Amino acid sequence: MEETITEMYNREVNRLIRGEDVMWDNEGVRIEPEEPTIHKTPNFIKEKSALDYGVTIYLYHSTYLVDIVNENIGRVLKLDLIQGGNAWKGMDVLVFNSWHWWTHTGRSKRWDYVQYSSTVSKDMDRLEAYFKGMTTWARWVDLNVNPSQTKLYFQGISPKHYKGKEWGSSSKDCYREVQPIQGSTYPAGLPEAQGVLKKVLASVKKPVYLLDITTLSQLRKDAHPSSYGVGSGVDCSHWCVPGLPDTWNQLLYASFNQLIIFIEGTSDLPIQDHLHKLNDELNEGLRPFDQE
Numbered sequence: 001m002e003e004t005i006t007e008m009y010n011r012e013v014n015r016l017i018r019g020e021d022v023m024w025d026n027e028g029v030r031i032e033p034e035e036p037t038i039h040k041t042p043n044f045i046k047e048k049s050a051l052d053y054g055v056t057i058y059l060y061h062s063t064y065l066v067d068i069v070n071e072n073i074g075r076v077l078k079l080d081l082i083q084g085g086n087a088w089k090g091m092d093v094l095v096f097n098s099w100h101w102w103t104h105t106g107r108s109k110r111w112d113y114v115q116y117s118s119t120v121s122k123d124m125d126r127l128e129a130y131f132k133g134m135t136t137w138a139r140w141v142d143l144n145v146n147p148s149q150t151k152l153y154f155q156g157i158s159p160k161h162y163k164g165k166e167w168g169s170s171s172k173d174c175y176r177e178v179q180p181i182q183g184s185t186y187p188a189g190l191p192e193a194q195g196v197l198k199k200v201l202a203s204v205k206k207p208v209y210l211l212d213i214t215t216l217s218q219l220r221k222d223a224h225p226s227s228y229g230v231g232s233g234v235d236c237s238h239w240c241v242p243g244l245p246d247t248w249n250q251l252l253y254a255s256f257n258q259l260i261i262f263i264e265g266t267s268d269l270p271i272q273d274h275l276h277k278l279n280d281e282l283n284e285g286l287r288p289f290d291q292e
Helices: 005-016 084-088 126-144 192-203 214-218 244-255
Strands: 021-026 045-050 055-061 067-071 074-078 093-096 113-116 119-121 151-155 209-211
Touching: 084 126, 113 126, 126 192, 151 244, 209 244, 214 244
Parallel strands: 021 055, 021 093, 074 113, 093 151, 151 209
Antiparallel strands: 045 055, 067 074, 113 119
């Protein structure tokens, strides 16, 4: 039977990361492909192995990267504590992302109090809290990541589309928005959290690659479930429509072998040549973060 393009692409990706352990620390804003061989363990790690290539992929769900501790007063978000990081050690590739949950309020908030050093409060400016929490993550990286063993990525800020005025529309949100924004810039500019993230990444002494998906995702107001009336309520922050998360994955996979990526149909070259073609337009967000 002739191999499909998808099967060939997956085979090539597995070849590129042969023998490696890869972990995504995921905050739940993207939908992973359904795989019957993925199982969820009690410590919120999903694992999938490609036995032919010796590749094991782990999905570790962590909403804030820093810890939430149950205490007498309730659930306390500890902005200066990471004890769950032991699960991240020893990986060949680590992919982190965090921001989506930092903005949640009310019943969707996962904590009751926030603590930094000895100060405990009911709430805090979320950008300030994000900066403090991410700074704790940066310290963890410098203390625990061995660059000769582990390649480290941070996936950029995942945007939302709850304000139509941001892209010049009279619509309230992304509901029934089925066309992307034209052009290469988002009319309202980058989210403030992007600046916070870049400031933190600049402080990390170990090499970290920024997978900069923010702008290309801002342009996709059509890639949310509510764009097509899917689900209950209005959801303009998750990316459950095929296409955009696949682009994120292709950008990541491209870097596994010196930013090699397969782009279907770009020329009349044989497929195997496509698999080894650098794509300068897509690799911009995959270079080591400028720490100068």
